[in-house]
Amino acid sequence: MSNLVKFRIDKTECMAEAGKYIVEAAKENGIYIPTLCNMPGVKPQGACRICTVRINNRLMTACTTPIADGMEIEMDIPELNDLRKAIVEMLFVSGNHFCPACEKSGDCELQALAYRYQMFVPRFPYEFPQKEVDASSTRIIKDQNRCIFCKRCIKSVKDEQGRSYFAFRHRGHKLEVVLDKELGMSMSEEKAEQAMQSCPVGSILVKEKGFSKPIGKRKFDHSPIGSDIKL
Amino acid sequence: MSKKITIEPVTRVEGHGKVTIHMDNQGKVYQTRLHIVEFRGFERFVQGRPYWEAPVLVQRLCGICPVSHHLAAAKALDVIVGAGTGEGLTPTGEKMRRLMHYGQIFQSHALHFFHLSSPDFLFGIDADPNIRNVIGVALKHPDLAVQGVMMRKFGQEIIRATAGKKIHGTGAIPGGINKNLSVEERDEFLKGADPLNADKMVSWAQDAVEFFKGYYKANKEFIDNFAHFPSNHLSIVRKDGAMDLYHGVLRAVDAEGKKILHDVDYQEYNKYIEEEVRSWSYMKFPYIKELGQDHGWYRVGPLARLNTCDFIPTPLAQKEFELYKSLTNGKPNSFCLHTHYARLIETLHAAEVIRDLLNDPDLLGDDLVIKGTKQKEGVGLLEAPRGTLFHHYRINDNDQIEMANLIVSTTNNNEPMNRSVNYVAKSIMDGKQEITESMMNAVEVAIRAYDPCLSCATHALGKMPLEIKLYDDNNNLLDAKKSQ
Ligand code: SF4
Ligand code: FES
Numbered sequence: 001m002s003n004l005v006k007f008r009i010d011k012t013e014c015m016a017e018a019g020k021y022i023v024e025a026a027k028e029n030g031i032y033i034p035t036l037c038n039m040p041g042v043k044p045q046g047a048c049r050i051c052t053v054r055i056n057n058r059l060m061t062a063c064t065t066p067i068a069d070g071m072e073i074e075m076d077i078p079e080l081n082d083l084r085k086a087i088v089e090m091l092f093v094s095g096n097h098f099c100p101a102c103e104k105s106g107d108c109e110l111q112a113l114a115y116r117y118q119m120f121v122p123r124f125p126y127e128f129p130q131k132e133v134d135a136s137s138t139r140i141i142k143d144q145n146r147c148i149f150c151k152r153c154i155k156s157v158k159d160e161q162g163r164s165y166f167a168f169r170h171r172g173h174k175l176e177v178v179l180d181k182e183l184g185m186s187m188s189e190e191k192a193e194q195a196m197q198s199c200p201v202g203s204i205l206v207k208e209k210g211f212s213k214p215i216g217k218r219k220f221d222h223s224p225i226g227s228d229i230k231l
Numbered sequence: 232m233s234k235k236i237t238i239e240p241v242t243r244v245e246g247h248g249k250v251t252i253h254m255d256n257q258g259k260v261y262q263t264r265l266h267i268v269e270f271r272g273f274e275r276f277v278q279g280r281p282y283w284e285a286p287v288l289v290q291r292l293c294g295i296c297p298v299s300h301h302l303a304a305a306k307a308l309d310v311i312v313g314a315g316t317g318e319g320l321t322p323t324g325e326k327m328r329r330l331m332h333y334g335q336i337f338q339s340h341a342l343h344f345f346h347l348s349s350p351d352f353l354f355g356i357d358a359d360p361n362i363r364n365v366i367g368v369a370l371k372h373p374d375l376a377v378q379g380v381m382m383r384k385f386g387q388e389i390i391r392a393t394a395g396k397k398i399h400g401t402g403a404i405p406g407g408i409n410k411n412l413s414v415e416e417r418d419e420f421l422k423g424a425d426p427l428n429a430d431k432m433v434s435w436a437q438d439a440v441e442f443f444k445g446y447y448k449a450n451k452e453f454i455d456n457f458a459h460f461p462s463n464h465l466s467i468v469r470k471d472g473a474m475d476l477y478h479g480v481l482r483a484v485d486a487e488g489k490k491i492l493h494d495v496d497y498q499e500y501n502k503y504i505e506e507e508v509r510s511w512s513y514m515k516f517p518y519i520k521e522l523g524q525d526h527g528w529y530r531v532g533p534l535a536r537l538n539t540c541d542f543i544p545t546p547l548a549q550k551e552f553e554l555y556k557s558l559t560n561g562k563p564n565s566f567c568l569h570t571h572y573a574r575l576i577e578t579l580h581a582a583e584v585i586r587d588l589l590n591d592p593d594l595l596g597d598d599l600v601i602k603g604t605k606q607k608e609g610v611g612l613l614e615a616p617r618g619t620l621f622h623h624y625r626i627n628d629n630d631q632i633e634m635a636n637l638i639v640s641t642t643n644n645n646e647p648m649n650r651s652v653n654y655v656a657k658s659i660m661d662g663k664q665e666i667t668e669s670m671m672n673a674v675e676v677a678i679r680a681y682d683p684c685l686s687c688a689t690h691a692l693g694k695m696p697l698e699i700k701l702y703d704d705n706n707n708l709l710d711a712k713k714s715q
Contacts, residue, residue: 100399101280101288133279135629141281207630208312210283212600214402214410215395 005069009053010076022062022073023051032226033075034084034113036200037150038063048150050087050113052080081117088113089122096131096145097201103210104202106218110148111201112225129173137184139192139207147177147203157195159183165195177203250674252656260660263653265645265678266512274635282308282626283405289622289637290399297399298335298390299615300637302328303622305403306478306611311626313603314406316498317478323596324407330588331393331402332477332613337432337581338386339616340533340574344439345379347679348571352446356672363672375442378435381426382578388427389585392416407600414595421589429586433547436579440551443575458567458651458677461486463519463528464535465643466619467497467612472541474580476614482539483519483529488563491519497612500621506638516645517638528646531618532681533573538563545587548580567651570680615640617681644681651677 005018009031016025021044026033037048044063051062054074062075074080091097091110099105131144153166154177165187169178187195192206215221253262273289280288286304290297305328310316320328350363353372361367369376387397392412394400402408421429447454465483469475472482472494481500483492492503506515507524518527529535537556543549555576558564564573588594608625618640625634641648655677659670 100291101284103284103287133281133631135281135631141630205281207281208283208405210281211287211401211404212409215400216410 005067005071007067007069007071007073009073016067018069019066022053022060022065022067022071025067026062026073026075027229030230031075032229033062034116034226035063036109036113036148037152039152039156039198042152042155045151045155048087048091048148050084052083054080084113085117085119086123088117088119089124091148092119093122093124093126094129095148096128098145102146102202103205104146104199106215106221107213108202108220109200109225112220115220116224116226132176134179135207137179137181137187139187139189140179140184140195141205141207142177142179143203143205144176145203146201148201149175149177150200151177152198152200153177153195153204156198157191159191165191250652250656250678252660254660258662258664260653260657263649263656264511265649265652274637277624277632277635279631281630282311282624282632283630285622285624285632285635286403286405287399287401289635292637292639296335296339296615296617298331298394299613299620300622301394301400302332302335302403302477303611303613303615303620304624305405306613307609307622307624308405309407309611310498310609311606311624312405313605314601315603316496316609319601319603320407321596321598321601322593323411324599324601326588326591326593327393327408327411327599328403329477330412330585330594331390333581333584333588334386334389334393336386336476336614336616337436337578337585338383338390340578340581341379341382341386343616344571344575344578345375345382349375349379351672351676351679352443352571356676357669378426378438382432382435385420385427385432389420392420404600406602409599411596411599412594417589417594420585429582429589433579433582433586436575436582437547440572440575440579443572447572454568455566457673458654458680459565460567460650460654461563461565462530462647462650463491463522463526464538464563465492465519465529465531466536466539466614468494468540469544470494473544474536474540474542474577475544476536476577476581478613481612481619484539484563486563486565488538488561491522497621498610500610500612500623504621504638506642512645514642514645515638517643518646529643530647531640531643532570532616533577534564534567534570535618536614537573537576543576543580545580545583547583548576551576551579567677567680617641618643641681648678648681651680 003018004015007014007016009026009029012029012031014025014029014031016028023033023035023038033053034050036050038044038051046061046064049061052059053062055071088110092114097110099111102108105111133144134142154164154168157165159165163183165180165183166177167180169176195204196206198204249266251264251266252260255261273292277285277288285308286301289304290301292300306317309320314320345368346365349368350365353368354363365376390400391397394402395410402410425431426435463483463485465481467475467479468482469479480494481492481497481503482490482494485491495503503520504517505520506517508515516528518524519529520527537552543552555572611622613620620640621638623636624632627633652674655673659673
């Protein structure tokens with residue numbers, strides 16, 4: 001019990017074990033801090049910045065910052081919420097996210113965040129980039145139109161020898177996350193399913209399974225993202 | 232000097248349409264063309280997409296009949312996943328799809344009749360357009376307006392229960408369906424509080440048929456003479472010749488009722504149907520190959536369906552069908568405005584089918600999807616509210632769509648719509664120098680009988696202004712008229 005520390009999130013008194021990442025500590029106290037690139041069981045990477053909070057006037061990513069005694073954290077404030085919304089908007093305009101025909105719709109974390117932050121029309125111009133759909137492996141389709149480079153697949157989908165099924169390729173504007181050709185060919189159904197689950201958007205699809213979950217049974221059909229986090 | 236009259240856009244017809252009427256220097260109509268801005272981009276942008284996305288993607292073609300596209304695509308993909316060509320699904324899969332489809336027919340027909348056409352019948356086609364609209368109906372005939380709204384709502388609720396959403400759902404998937412009907416949902420439709428239950432819908436649909444029959448009695452001459460011309464008729468029918476709007480074989484009859492397409496398997500539709508491109512139109516003109524471009528064109532939709540089928544397999548609609556057939560001594564009916572009559576008989580049939588299906592325990596089953604040996608190509612046809620709808624897909628080895636061809640109902644009706652408009656223009660505009668209100672109305676009434684989805688787009692009803700422009704042969708604007 002001795003390593004319990006006290007901290008505050010938007011004036012709410014909280015308590016958690018020292019050293020826990022803020023996102024986790026907040027969760028234990030029933031407070032939802034939005035995340036996108038973060039994933040339980042995987043070392044946080046601070047890639048997407050959606051979890052940004054303000055501590056001592058400094059912007060920090062809540063998924064990578066450990067909690068400390070007496071921390072005063074600003075989280076659910078208009079300025080930061082607008083920043084989060086802007087990030088969501090940027091992700092939308094920099095890919096081709098056509099929700100109406102996407103089988104991840106209703107289960108997609110990016111879409112759910114857009115609803116949560118009430119994005120109607122992005123403030124940035126759409127880029128409409130030219131992207132490929134790689135359907136050459138037996139079990140999976142990798143739709144580059146929708147990838148948000150969160151690295152969740154790279155970090156979490158590995159074979160018995162610890163080799164990642166997914167990896168970055170190219171740089172800058174050409175950057176993409178691709179499925180390793182060889183590993184991809186021998187991918188089990190279970191692994192394919194895990195890969196699809198790991199992806200917060202609809203960039204990794206298990207072949208021939210699309211739309212088998214009816215509307216009403218999807219993750220965010222009835223309550224917005226984050227509403228499962230309560231005390 | 233010849234003149235060109237342009238009417239654009241056509242109000243109370245979904246999407247955009249433009250009519251040009253070409254007159255010679257004697258002021259006689261020599262050519263009429265209905266230009267439809269039919270955006271066929273969907274065939275291009277489904278290419279490369281995973282095949283199972285098609286039913287959800289292509290339904291975005293339309294805000295009025297998305298379910299028809301959704302189901303036609305799913306039927307084509309049934310073939311691709313080896314689930315057979317329309318008869319291989321599980322009973323639950325097949326019947327949930329049928330329920331969805333007849334719900335769609337019911338709501339679309341109700342929308343068409345009560346919201347789009349009834350103003351013409353209640354107020355007369357020459358009435359002030361400010362009154363002759365759905366708001367006018369609501370003010371003067373509130374009972375009828377409520378009926379229309381409720382019938383549409385019932386159909387939409389059926390769609391919601393089967394597809395997950397009232398528009399743009401996901402219910403039909405290759406090889407079946409993604410949900411069954413719950414007991415609560417079923418009971419709500421069967422025993423729901425008045426008026427939202429299946430029995431009430433059947434009786435209201437009967438009332439609507441009676442309403443039209445009364446109107447017909449009083450206005451026989453107008454109804455019979457308006458844009459009446461012979462044609463071929465095409466639709467799918469059940470193997471035994473019964474009306475079946477969801478599945479069957481392809482049949483066409485000529486103006487005398489002689490079969491010109493003999494109940495053929497629609498998987499081979501392109502053996503029998505050809506699409507002609509004309510330089511002035513974005514929309515193709517389909518025709519029956521064997522008969523050639525000049526004689527092979529046909530009508531689709533309610534009028535055609537009541538001409539191709541031998542009987543209607545539900546008792547109340549069958550009784551009305553017999554009466555309707557007696558008007559033409561059993562021969563094909565080519566009266567353009569009888570399409571409304573036919574549509575209402577179909578509405579009654581749809582209500583009866585929905586009621587029967589709801590009483591079928593198969594809807595509650597758990598066996599939703601079936602798959603077999605994968606195929607590379609599949610065709611899905613059904614009778615959409617506006618007529619026969621063709622979806623055809625081919626996939627590559629990686630499960631991506633390689634080719635898509637869609638022939639939508641409005642395309643099938645392209646030639647007859649053009650002929651109807653031409654007929655009306657000739658009879659009203661010949662020798663006239665000015666565009667009259669009744670001329671504008673008559674053109675609209677002619678187009679509306681086909682209930683076209685002109686650009687397969689959704690627009691607020693009655694909001695689009697009607698514009699007529701009169702040009703001479705040098706394209707000088709001579710006259711312009713606009714209505715609200
Ligand atoms: S494929 Fe999905 S999980 Fe992988 S980086 Fe892209 S968005 Fe993230
Ligand atoms: S969740 Fe913290 S940076 Fe992505």
